[in-house]
Every structure is written in C-alpha cells, then in structure tokens.
Amino acid sequence: MDEIGQLSLDIIQTKTEIVILAPIAGTSLKNINITVTDDVLTITGDRLSPVEADERDYLTKECFWGKFSRSIVLPKNVNSKEIAATSKNNILEIHIPKSSEEKTKVVKINVDK
Numbered sequence: 001m002d003e004i005g006q007l008s009l010d011i012i013q014t015k016t017e018i019v020i021l022a023p024i025a026g027t028s029l030k031n032i033n034i035t036v037t038d039d040v041l042t043i044t045g046d047r048l049s050p051v052e053a054d055e056r057d058y059l060t061k062e063c064f065w066g067k068f069s070r071s072i073v074l075p076k077n078v079n080s081k082e083i084a085a086t087s088k089n090n091i092l093e094i095h096i097p098k099s100s101e102e103k104t105k106v107v108k109i110n111v112d113k
Contacts, residue, residue, distance in 0.1 A: 021092070026063075
C-alpha cells in the first residue's frame with residue numbers, strides 16, 4: 001500500500017478573505033487537484049522525485065515524495081464558489097473571499113404577559 005503524505009499549510013485570515021499557502025516544490029501543477037465539497041476543501045497531488053533510488057540507497061530521507069492529500073474545514077462565512085488558486089515561487093496560493101451575507105440571526109424572545 002502506498003503511503004500518502006500530508007501537505008503543509010499556512011492559513012491566513014484577513015478582513016476580506018481566507019488565504020491558504022502550501023509549498024509545492026517538486027510538484028507539477030497538472031498533478032494538483034483542489035476540490036470543495038460542502039464546507040471541506042481538499043488539496044491532492046503527487047510529488048515526483050527527480051532521482052530514481054531504492055529506499056536502501058538513501059543515507060538521509062527528509063523530503064516526502066509521492067502522493068499527498070490535505071483537507072480542511074472552511075469557515076461558514078466564505079464564498080466557496082469564488083475560490084481562486086495561483087502558484088508563484090513553488091507556493092500554491094488559494095484565495096477564498098469571505099461572504100458578505102450576514103450569517104448571524106438575532107432571535108427576539110417573546111415574553112408571555
């Protein structure tokens with residue numbers, strides 16, 4: 001069974017959006033998939049080693065090569081239909097705008113007289 005690694009993430013919140021940063025060095029953009037199902041964002045991909053080597057030949061192995069996956073639960077106040085992703089300097093950037101809709105409803109309590 002193949003081992004699946006976990007992608008490292010930084011998640012930043014601003015007043016207008018959620019920004020997810022993920023280092024993807026060694027991964028082709030065509031090998032990365034980003035999906036949103038309900039309120040869960042999932043990033044999957046495959047990081048291919050540039051050198052063919054048997055496990056026994058490694059003196060040190062700190063880098064993860066192979067399939068990776070990472071899922072996060074999105075906050076309720078985001079607009080998942082407007083997600084945008086870019087890649088710059090081997091960093092995947094995912095921008096998710098916050099929703100302008102008010103999600104909090106105040107319920108007035110009626111008092112019996």
